[in-house]
Structure formats: C-alpha cells, structure tokens
Amino acid sequence: QPPYPGIGRTATPAELKAWDIDVRPDFKGLPKGAGPVSQGQDVWEARCAACHGTFGESNEVFSPLVGGTTAEDIKTGRVARLNDRTFPGRTTLMKVSTVSTLWDYINRAMPWNAPKSLKTDEVYAVTAYLLNLGGIVPDDFTLSDANIADVQKRLPNRNGVTTAHAMWPGKGMGKAGDFDVKAKACMHDCEAEPKVASLLPDFARNNNGNLAAQQRLVGPQRGVDTTRPPG
Amino acid sequence: QPPYPGIGRTATPAELKAWDIDVRPDFKGLPKGAGPVSQGQDVWEARCAACHGTFGESNEVFSPLVGGTTAEDIKTGRVARLNDRTFPGRTTLMKVSTVSTLWDYINRAMPWNAPKSLKTDEVYAVTAYLLNLGGIVPDDFTLSDANIADVQKRLPNRNGVTTAHAMWPGKGMGKAGDFDVKAKACMHDCEAEPKVASLLPDFARNNNGNLAAQQRLVGPQRGVDTTRPPG
Amino acid sequence: GGAAGAAVAQTAADGDPNILNLPEHSKGLGQPVAAEGYGKPSKFETNVQRRPSPGLTQTAQASVSFAPLQSLFGIVTPSGLHFERHHQGWWDIDPSKHRLMVNGSDAALLKRPLVFTMDELMRLPSVSRFHFIECGANTGMEWGNVAVPTCQYTHGMLSCSEFTGVPLRVLFDLCGVDYKRARYVLAEGADGSSMTRTVPMELVESGEVFVAYGQNGEMLRPEQGYPLRLVVPGVQGVSWVKYLRRLEVGDQPYGTKDETIHYIDLMPGGLHRQYTSTQECKSVVTTPSGGQVLLDKGYYQISGLAWSGRGKVRRVDLTTDGGRNWRTARLQDPVMSKCLTRFTLDWQWDGKPAIIQSRATDETGYVQPGTRQLRAVRGTRSIYHNNAIQSWLVEESGEVRNVQLA
Amino acid sequence: GGAAGAAVAQTAADGDPNILNLPEHSKGLGQPVAAEGYGKPSKFETNVQRRPSPGLTQTAQASVSFAPLQSLFGIVTPSGLHFERHHQGWWDIDPSKHRLMVNGSDAALLKRPLVFTMDELMRLPSVSRFHFIECGANTGMEWGNVAVPTCQYTHGMLSCSEFTGVPLRVLFDLCGVDYKRARYVLAEGADGSSMTRTVPMELVESGEVFVAYGQNGEMLRPEQGYPLRLVVPGVQGVSWVKYLRRLEVGDQPYGTKDETIHYIDLMPGGLHRQYTSTQECKSVVTTPSGGQVLLDKGYYQISGLAWSGRGKVRRVDLTTDGGRNWRTARLQDPVMSKCLTRFTLDWQWDGKPAIIQSRATDETGYVQPGTRQLRAVRGTRSIYHNNAIQSWLVEESGEVRNVQLA
Ligand code: HEC
Ligand code: HEC
Ligand SMILES: [Ca+2]
Ligand SMILES: [Ca+2]
Ligand SMILES: [Ca+2]
C-alpha cells in the first residue's frame, strides 16, 4: 500500500503521447517523419516569415535566426564570427549546437501565436528550410528522422559549447566547486582605482522614462527628474 | 553633535498644545474648564443621542453607555452586576474605573463622526451628563478640573480592576512570569473526554454566509455548502 | 452539505480530456508583461477574501474583518488579506504631511520633545523583522460556546508580516529620555479615534518595539496604518497603534479607553484584569478546519499555525482523537520569536469521526491550555485572550465542524 | 535634475501647519472594514511599480518587467511587484483542470508514470521556504557598459518569496524513480512556449526542489505560474518552470532551447558555457541607488540585498570611496540559505562625491568579484550571470548615478 493512497494515478499511453513531446540531443523522443526544404519554404512563408523575415533575417520581433555562419564553420563545428565583436548580434544558427533543439523548439513553441499547430512533417520541413538558409543542407534536401543525425554533424556551432564550469549544481557534468572567478575581500587601502569609466551619457538620461515618477514620494531620497538636464 | 544631524527638530509649545491632549488617571493633562449637567444634556441631545439614545441606553451603533450601576456600587466602588450573568451586556459605566478615561475619550474621539469638535467646557458638561445619568453626580452638578478627583471617588467600578496578572510585559505592574493557567502536555492515554459539548445548531449553519464561497476552489477540501442541510 | 463541485478527474478510457485535448494556453499567446504594474491574484482565488462576521459589530467602521487563515500557506500573510480592526474607520494619509511627535508627560522626562517627518524617519537606522499581530479579542466569541463556523472567524484576527522601521529606542535616545523615571510610553494615532495605548518601557529598552513604515517589502497598507504604525511584538494588536502621530513617555500608565473600558478581562468574582497585553502561547489547525469538507478518505497533511507573545514556539502536539493521544508535529523553519510558526503532521483519515486539536508550548515552557483548564481559572466572560485549544470535528461525511468538548 | 518636490517641513514661527491644523482624518470618520476584501497599496505608492525597460525586447509577451528594488524593504517581495519573465505571455489557468504528469525518458527509468490533479498535490506533505529567484540574465545589460539608470533595471529581475509546495522527491518516490540511472530531470510548462529546462537530480535528492503552489501565503500569482511552478533554489529563474505540467526523468540532459540557444554564456575565445545554472554570490545597494537624489547631507543608512545560489550569505562589506576601504555591514535576521539577506550600514554623507559598492561573501567562501575581475575571466559578452560589484556614484548635487569604474 503506497504511503498516500488514492493520490496520483498511472498515466495512460495516450496521455503520455499527448504530452511527452520533448526531443533530446540523442534524438530520443523524435517522432518518425520527413519534410523537404521546398515544403519548408512554403510553411515558412505562410507561417513564419511575417515575424522572422523571408530569410530569417528580421529583427522585428526577435533576433535574426539565420546569418553569420560559413562553410568553414560547418567543417570545424565552431562559428568563427562568435569571436568577431564587430558582427552585429548573434543569430540562432550561430549559437545552436544541437539540431534536436531546433526541431524540439519549433515543434513545441512555433509559430509563436499558434504553438503546436504544425504537423510533424511540417516541423521537419521548416527545420530543413532554416538549415538550408544557413547553407547547412542543400536545396533538394529532405530532413527526416533517419538523416537528422548526419545533419547534426554539419551544424556550424556543434563544437561550440562546454560544460567545464562550476555552475551546474550536479555531478553529471561540469566541475562543481571550482569557481572560475576568485576574488579576495580586501578591506583597507585596496588597489581599487575609483575612476569612473562608464556612465550614462546625458542624452540617454530619460531613456527609461522620468525617474522622478519611479521612486517613492517619501523617504530618504526622491527620484531625479530626468526630463531636466543634470546638475 | 547628535548621531543623526538634521533629523528631528524640537517641537514648539503650540505644537505640543495641539497634539498633547491625553488625560491620565491622575488628571495630568486635564485642561482647566467646567460644564454643568444641564449644558451636558443639551450637548448630548444635539450631538450624541442620535447614536447612543437619549439616555445612553441605545444598542444601535454600540453597547449602551449607561445602566447597570447602583447607589450601592457608588459606595463600594465595585459594580455588583458584573457578577450577574443574567444581566444583558456590560455598559460603559459598569466597567470604567477611572473618570479621566471618559473625559479623555470623549474629548479625543466623540462625536464619532466629528471627533475633536467639542469645546473643553462641552466635554466637561457632557461627561457630567453621562455621570448624572448613572446617578453618580446630582442634576445640578457642574463638573470641573477642580472637582473631578472627587467624582473619581464615586465611580461605581473604581475598585473593579486589578493588575495582578502575568500579562503586562513590564515590571511596573503585574507579576510577569507567573502564569495563571498551568497546563501540562500529556501525550498518551490522557484524561480528555472527547465528548462534544457545544457546536453550532443546524439553523445557524448559514449565519456567516455560504461557506462554499469562502474556501479555495481547489485543494485537499472544499467549503461546505451551508445553504443545504448537513449530512 | 457535501463538497461543492470537487474537480474529479474525468478519466475516459484513453485518458483525461484535460490532457488529451491541449488547453488553449498551450496553443496560444498569453498576456504581456506589466499588464498590471501591480499584480493581483488569479480570478480563481476570489473566494479567498477577508470578511467581517455578520452581527458582530453594529457599524462597519468600528469593526473587524477576519483573515482567511483556512486558505493561507506558510507564515507570511499577504498584505491584501491582513485582518482589519478599525475604531473610527481607515484612511489613506498623505505621507508627506504626516508627522511623529515625541514628548514627555512632564518636561523633565526628556531633554527635548521632537517632531519627525516621514523623510527623516526613513533615513534613520532600520530593522526588518517577522512578527505576528493578533487582536486581543481574537477567538473572543468562543469563550462560552461555539459561535462561528470557520477558523477565519474563530482565529482570523491574526496576521504575520515582515515589518520594517526604526527601533523606538533610537528616537527616545535622540530626545534624551530619562529612562529611570519614564517607565511607560503612550502611543497615539492620527485617526478619528486617535487610538491610545500604554506600552511598557522595558519592551522599548530591549530594542523590540519599533515604529514601522514597511510591511512585507512595501509600505504599510492604509488599513494597517499607512504611513506609520507602532510594532509591539508579542503584545495584542490594539497596542500596535496605526497612523502613529505621537509618543509620550511618562511615569504612570495612561488608563486609556482601550485599557480601561475595553481590553480588560472580566474574571470570576467580578474583577477586571487591566493592562493585559501579552498574547500567550496559542495554536490552531487550519487544514482541515471548520466549514471544510474532506474530498476522500486517506492521507492528509494536518497543518496549522502556532505562536507565542513570549518568544519562540518550542513544540506543537496534535491529536486526532479529541485529546487522548498526541503526536509531536514538524515545525517549519524558520522558527522566529513572536512570529507565526507553521506546523504539519501526516494523517491517514480512516473515514470515521475524528476530533483534531493542536497544543503549542513556547520556549518559556508555557503550555497552551484546554478550554476547561482556561475556564477553570478565568471563567467564560473575559472576552479577551482566549488562547484555548481549538477542536475540529471531522464527521463521516467529511464535513469539519467547530466544536467544544465537555 | 534635483529632487522632485521634497516635502520640507514648512515650519512657521509657532509650528508646522500639519500639526497645528488638525488633518481631516483626525476629525472625521474613515472607511469601513472590508471596503476591499483584497486590499491594495496606498494611492501615494503608485510610483512603486514593476516596469519593462524600453527597447530591451521587441515584444511584450517575450519580455521582462523589473521589480522596483529601490523602493522595497526587508527581504520579502510583495507578490504584486514580483518581476516577470515570460516567453509566450502569461495565463490565468483554471486549477481544477490543471494536471501534472511525471514520466521517464524511457519506461525503465521509473516504475509507473503518474498524473496528479491540484487537489491531490495539495494533499501531499508540503514545505514552506523562503528563497530568492533571479533571472540568469539579471544585470545582463551591464556586462560591457553602463546601460540603464536604476537598480530596478540593473538588478530587478530578482524577487524573494515564501514558497509552499511538495518536495519533488515525494512525487518521484511515488513513481518509483530509478535514481541510479535517472540523473536528470526535465521540467515542462503548459504555456505556449511549453518552457523546458534540465535540472540535476542531485537537487531533487537533497530535498531542495519542490513543486510550488503557494507564494507569500496565498496561491502563486498568474504571472508567476499559477497554479504550479517548480522551485529550484539557488538556480536561475528560467529553471523554475511556470504552469508546470510535466516532469520527465532521464539519463542525459535535454539540450532545450533555453539551455542551447539562450542561457549559454559566451566566453572569450568563442566557446559557450552550457548548463550554467547556479546564481553565484551577489549583492546590490538599493538605498541610495541610481536615479535617486539625496535630500540633504548627514546621516544615511546604506541598505541593500545580498544572496547566493550556493547557500547562506556570510558577510557583506561596503565601501563609500569606490573600493579603497571597506566596512562590514550588519546582516538582518533571518539569514537563510538561497534567500535574500538584507544588509545595512551607517553612513554620514559629507556632501562630497562618493562611490558606494557592496561585496558579498557566501558560506562557501566565494567572494563577489569586481567588474574587472569578472571580465578578466569571462570577457563582456556572456549576457548571463553578471554578478559583479555594482557601483553608485553620489554626486555633490545629491544625484546618484550608475557607474562602472576603470
Ligand atoms: C507571431 C510572431 C512569430 C511567428 C509567426 C513565428 N515566430 Fe518564431 N519566434 C517569435 C518570437 C517572439 C520568438 C522568441 C521567443 C522567446 O523569446 O522565447 C521566436 C523564436 C523562434 C525561434 C528560436 C530563436 C532563438 O534564437 O531562440 C525559432 C527557431 C523560431 N522562432 C522559428 C519559427 C518558425 C519555424 C516559425 C513558423 C513555423 C515561427 N518561428 C513563427 C515570433 C514568431
Ligand atoms: C455617529 C454616531 C455617534 C455619535 C454621534 C456619538 N457616538 Fe459615541 N460612540 C459611537 C460608536 C460607534 C462608539 C464605539 C467606538 C469604538 O468601537 O471604538 C462610541 C463610543 C463612545 C464611548 C465609549 C463607550 C465604550 O464603552 O467604549 C463614549 C463614552 C461615547 N461614545 C460618548 C459619546 C458622546 C459623549 C457623544 C457626543 C458628544 C457621542 N458619543 C457621539 C457612536 C457615536
Ligand atoms: Ca485520486
Ligand atoms: Ca534583437
Ligand atoms: Ca531635517
């Protein structure tokens, strides 16, 4: 007899099917299916382009999805432009290291205003189209559960992540306990050089609205009236 | 130099006069003045009777102010009816042990809808009227700062209070630390007789409104529908 | 009676339609951030309200609204549900015009009477502390008999918040108070009643009493005395003067209306105890509690609140057989002084009638008394300071009723 | 610039008119009890709101609103001011229809997948605990330069509540989870984004992770995941999945969108750190802070918040000379693990420019780094996990500005 009789009941196969939709980096959870780039383009133009731009380049509602990756990156599995501070923004394809993530996310969350409305084959197709825009798969490619692991091997930033850090609070990965930044708590005559290196320029003073209206009307201080110049 | 320079400033005499209105049992704080019962009756009828009744007997907005005290109580300084469980309610005059309290409270808080609108002499007068209704002062009495200490000696319940208890968290009075109720924490086979002696009768079930609407809609339980009979 | 619309999982052969048919919120776009710059509870929570008890008072401005303890978790009371007790109505006072005056009953009791603005008070050293506040009349309707059905009405003049403010000792030091002579403090409000109460200087000297402007991270709510109230930990709520405008130090207690005509406890024999202030150790089970219906037999977590005006709760014992046998409950961390403590205990309900009670013991060793023990000393006419053990009868139907035992 | 309408006590010769002329509220009858069954803050507090930062996001449903830390006291965040972070908007979900499913990545990882209703979850043994929640992107705008003016925008993706719910371990035990193999947990929401994140099983086994329905005594607010969210103490907010509908146990991490495309930290050299989850020790002075104007020279109490995702805050040091000399601040009780800690320190402002900073140390000995120390290791493009020491410049005019030092 369980300690809490009557609490919780076994999930049915149909229920598991309805909700267990996640797809892991090793493709566990990926449903069978396939979709060609050409179909993906149709889905894209009908369901995605309005927000993300015809070529996934739009910055209107979210950062661009496509751009910034090269044929060389596909070879190395490292996106070189991540080191280029002059390159504006970081696109999805520059960052994503597992193709399962793209598939899973589009499947669960896109289109943004109608998530979970795509059929499985449409998810394959539109993912193929995005990969094609990034030059990762050719125009005549059909993405499927059978070949997605091969695509993973061509993902531009597939070698671009590391778990060698102390910020995963488990033992399965990372190196818990070994902080990377080791500061000391100096108390007197410390090395600090109290020179201001960065502050908001006067023209940006009111960028977040009038701060006088963002502080309590009573207390040890008031909000500064940023509709007027400083001083 | 004070530890918090610029914080707090000395109160002026006029400010102290405006706010320091409390009157203590030893009459410290009582302003000079006087008012006869007859004037008090006028004030009462104009400013108080609508709520408290012509003779302070009304239970419409608050418990009756007057009633339940006797000439004998005035002698003993103990209100006998406080021991009479059949006597309905406990009036203000049955309980009040210091006449300063009546004066102070009427002065600060009455009339309820226009507190602090009475003149000092009106407070004396209407207090005199209330005392007169209770038979504590005669019809031709004029209450004043000069004779109020004598009235205190006639207050029916002046000897009716004690501070011999453990519930004053200071040393100035009471007997802190000596609890009057000394329970024990029995754990097993305790004497308790789990017989229900009191519960709400069925007709009172809905007195506090439908309890189904007073409990969260989700959780380990619901609110009982008290518009329907029990069971 | 019976449960009002218990949501039974309608499990068809292949599964629950609430799972099989994806809900709208899984298939659409929700509401934007800052739709409410100051947010509100879910619309499904509208039953969780503070409420007056019908017939208890004759006016609504000299009255009480009770906190819905039966629906609360943990120890913090949401400020929107904090119980209310007003004597002449509540106000929303402009803090820029509010002043606090400190003076003496006679001029020699302090070096200088001072006036503070809110700007000044909020600059001073502050403390933030979690404390319960309980009205001295809480459970007062139940001295003689069962009077009301739920723990909202039996125990709901109780709330607990993180208060922030200036230790009163800081202000008194600035005034140069003569602590030798000044053993009593008068606190006075700015509302119509200009509520006054006497507080012992000992609690000021210990650093416990403070003038608070903050409650649960924000300013006090208007119903709780915005912009300033006195916090007197462990002492009944009437002393936590709201809309605090003045503090006077004196060498005698002040015999105010609410310590001479009310908040005096009538004892057998006809004497009133005066200046009863401390809220003695007390507890109440909130789940399950009166007015509820259990949905099923089986496992329940009994849960409730314990507190003491004399310090920390040390232990809470629970019975489900009306007091014959008791088990010690788990106390939820943190256990703080003069603060609510949440306790829990596992219970398998076999579907038979059960009488649930809790009994708290505080760090002074004081044990919460049963109704009979309390009445044996204090009778049934005290009105105030009823800290008796509460009994809830769970009937076979699952309905829970407020009962008192023989 | 300059103070907006500071209330200077207009003291005439005989005194302050706010004292001499009794205010209306001292001479009238106020409002009744339960005028609001669920109360609201004073009308004088309307400036205290959560707010989005203009231009930060392109939509209002995949966006952030920041908590007004500069106006908060103590450690509890009022639920109405809790910061918001939504990816596909927020919903007010009917709790009677909400379900929680627990399953395994493969069938062998647990004995039985289970479905729970809210009624069932709320019957199970619960805990109530105070914890901070901080978005991993908090202070993210400031990695390279000063970007925003006030601590609402620099640090306001931070809140702290008393959460109540069921330890996840209880649910997993009911399912018969094979803890040997199942070292990872996937949490999934029911909103449009069906937010997913991987959580280490270690935090479940320690008893720390729980599925919460309560927040600050009442149910979670819709913006915070009503009726159910995961609480993962010490870990960035994105893992505290809202509208929690499903938990899956697995033998590998899940590489979800918000751990593969976002919430990855770009290091010098172009590698991203993945699965960075812990919020390392951090602090910020909230009074005085950017965008404020001090009303006068003289005494101030510097006050702020410190926290660590690895346990308790052990110490906070403060400087007013930009880091040359430091003093140790007072920590306000209670100091709880993975919870905000309020600190205070006395300061006499001489009217000269001053640079105020706070530096927290946690119980593991980790010391909050300066901007330069942090950048030396992590560069300026990480976006996430900026826990650098914050600097506020107090100018002679009294205006306080957000600055970064050389
Ligand atoms: C109505 C606007 C809209 C539509 C239509 C839309 N998206 Fe999006 N998309 C967004 C927004 C907004 C986000 C960012 C969501 C967030 O912050 O979590 C996003 C995020 C994404 C991302 C993740 C990008 C990243 O770096 O995190 C992908 C991939 C994506 N969309 C693909 C698609 C595809 C494929 C479709 C069509 C099938 C589509 N979107 C339709 C608005 C839209
Ligand atoms: C508009 C109604 C109203 C008017 C007019 C009014 N009162 Fe009252 N009075 C009340 C109420 C209500 C209370 C109870 C207040 C409370 O609960 O604190 C009260 C309380 C009192 C008490 C205290 C009784 C006790 O036992 O606590 C006294 C004494 C009193 N009034 C005297 C007066 C006098 C004298 C006047 C006229 C000068 C007056 N009242 C006018 C409504 C009124
Ligand atoms: Ca069940
Ligand atoms: Ca952008
Ligand atoms: Ca001043």
Ligand SMILES: [Ca+2]
């Ligand atoms: Ca009455």
Ligand SMILES: [Ca+2]
């Ligand atoms: Ca006085």
Ligand SMILES: [Ca+2]
């Ligand atoms: Ca799965």
Ligand SMILES: [Co+2]
């Ligand atoms: Co009261």
Ligand SMILES: [Co+2]
């Ligand atoms: Co986020």
